Amino acid sequence: MTAAAMRIPLLVPSLPDRDALWPYLGRIDQARHYSNFGPLVKELESRLTQRFEQHTALDMHVVTVSSATLGIELALTTLDLPPGSPVLVPALTFVATLTAVIRAGYTPVVADIDLDSWLLTPAIVEQAVSETGAKAAVVVATFGQAHDSKAWGDFQQRTGVRIVIDAAAAFGSQWVDTPDLPVVFSMHATKSLAAGEGGFVVCGNRHTTDLVMEMSNFGINLHPEKSLPVGYLSSAGTNAKLSEYHAAVALASLDGWDAATAIRHALYLRYREQLDQACQASSCNHALTWQHGTPASPMTLSVRLGSKQRRDRLEQHCAERGIATRRWYQPLLHQHAAKVGPIISMTTPTANTVAADLIGLPFFAMMSDAQIAQVAHALQHAQ
Ligand SMILES: *Cc1c(COP(=O)(O)O)cnc(C)c1O
16 A cells, blocks of 8 residues: 555645645745844744743753754864764654764764663663763654653763753653753754754754854854954855745744643543453553653654564554555664765664664554554554
């Protein structure tokens, strides 16, 4: 069955409709400012700053970018590590985490994950640093699961290992409670605060967000106080600016974000309970294994089935019933190495174990109870 013919799709983005966009588009018409840090971009950054500052006593700074991938690349570039420096990434994440490290000029070191959280932990990173000499780590808030930013900030201070958090899919879960650690969010259509494409970097250190902003604008110096004249190139940056049109969508998304999140969060909990019940009702002598914790604003639903055979059977059952599934983040990062290398691969027994029985099931705000029941039914029969 082709994806288009699926009765229950994997994911259905829901972005603001034209009525919600209308007032913002009117403002663009009036200002005739379409990109280059326009008024809507500035308003978005300031509203996001307020949100992050509600969760910490620290000052926060937000700079928008055209994607999280470029945000991670630029955040890594601000670290100014020697070219080729080893930088840790977890084995279970979207490929953008890896490509951003390579494009920032560093060498990715693919490390294992924690069995409960499916994330990198300070203990894993410390061990991996001692084995590989890594200078930095991109820790990923995989499937929207937040990291303890303060713990990572303390880790960075204690060890000198620089940390960037890839929180692309974790807006609403991931807060920033540490003064000097860049955290990057995505506004891709499939993420919790959706603008179609876009992203932003949050950091307590203004120097970092200023540098990201400068590099997002080709590397042109924008600061009169620097020794270099304004308008001169201060580094080989890129164009990663967010347009006013994308900011308009993001602002309209932000207007409806709390309501949309409440719906998705409640749906996630209800769905998870139904699947647990389906598993208990069938004679399976195991429980489903969930990632530790619940994301505040979930966009996907992944679960471990206890064995590869059971996962493969459920995939097969779903395919036959027109229920879309996805093995998110597979193949694991180091399995891409042949084509994009050089990559340093550590052994990743836990990531291999998690990946072997992990399945992504349909999840979207408009999912009906009947659709959830169909997925639960497929689960029961795949035991
Ligand atoms: C979506 C995602 C990205 C990429 O975000 P874009 O804004 O599409 O560039 C990077 N990392 C993770 C973990 C993601 O989920």
